[in-house]
Amino acid sequence: MLLKDVAYQKIKEKILEEQYPPGEFLSERTLINDLEMSKTPIKSALTRLEAEGFASVSSKQGILIHDLSxxxxxxxxxxxxxxxxxxxxxxxxxxxxxxxxxxxxxxxxxxxxxxxxxxxxxxxxxxxxxxxxxxxxxxxxxxxxxxxxxxxxxxxxxxxxxxxxxxxxxxxxxxxxxxxxxxxxxxxxxxxxxxxxxxxxxxxxx
The missing domain is CATH 1.20.120.530 (GntR ligand-binding domain-like)
Incomplete structure (x- = not known):
């Protein structure tokens, strides 16, 4: 499995289990530390999670975990x-x-x-x-x-x-x-x- 896929699975699992609670802002640095990975696979994973509606990425505020309305x-x-x-x-x-x-x-x-x-x-x-x-x-x-x-x-x-x-x-x-x-x-x-x-x-x- 590619690193970007590993990053995607790990971040998504934390969102599903609400270890990253909805409404919470995360920094890229938090994900780098939590996953013990470099920035590149994490950015790729976030692009995919954003497309699926799990999160949105803002250069100013960070990564917002979306809730289901x-x-x-x-x-x-x-x-x-x-x-x-x-x-x-x-x-x-x-x-x-x-x-x-x-x-x-x-x-x-x-x-x-x-x-x-x-x-x-x-x-x-x-x-x-x-x-x-x-x-x-x-x-x-x-x-x-x-x-x-x-x-x-x-x-x-x-x-x-x-x-x-x-x-x-x-x-x-x-x-x-x-x-x-x-x-x-x-x-x-x-x-x-x-x-x-x-x-x-x-x-x-x-």
Whole structure:
């Protein structure tokens, strides 16, 4: 991996985990010290992060870490509801045993992280579960959109779960209900997905 890619991943991870909190100004020197890297790969990483909406760079003020606005979070959730309920509508009647096994494997890992309340790992598995359903639906455009929003979604999920770590149990139970509905080839899976995402959105805004 190139140094600029390493810098990008490290800075983004700190933003997602809010080690660099939203609204905070950072200096280039802070990043050089934190990452133990030279200026060149860091500048390249910042250009990419700026294009993705994570930060903005000002020669006078430094690097501003952007927050996700309430409006944008709401819009992202509404987009997810539309796309992911469509995915369930597409697959509930034709999902294969092999595809169900993939979801089951994810749920087993999710159960372990829910029991240990490992919020960071849980957020990763949560998004892997939703992405797996999208890949089973075989709509490349929907999967591409979800991948494009993946980091913002993970940031939202991490913030959501840090607000109340016990929510991991509810997320896990929702995934189990959704899996069981898909296993039964039940159209109810569509409403389970809708409710899961709507409740997640509502809880975040409480």
């Amino acid at each position: 309430v409006v944008r979070i709401n819009d992202i959730y509404n987009l997810r509801i539309a796309l992911e309920t469509f995915n369930c509508q597409e697959i509930y009647h034709r999902i294969t045993e092999e595809q169900l096994k993939e979801l089951e494997d994810n749920i087993e890992k999710t159960k372990e992280t829910a029991e240990s309340v490992d919020v960071k790992r849980f957020a990763e598995l949560d998004h892997e579960f939703h992405l797996a359903i999208s890949e089973i639906a075989e709509n490349n455009e929907i999967t591409r959109i979800l991948l494009n929003y993946q980091d913002h979604l993970r940031r939202i999920t991490l913030r959501h779960l840090r607000k109340d770590p016990k929510r991991v149990r509810k997320f896990y139970e929702d995934h189990v209900r959704l899996y069981n509905a898909l296993k039964s080839r039940d159209v109810e899976s569509v409403e389970i997905m809708r409710t899961h995402l709507q409740e997640s959105k509502s809880t975040l805004f409480q």
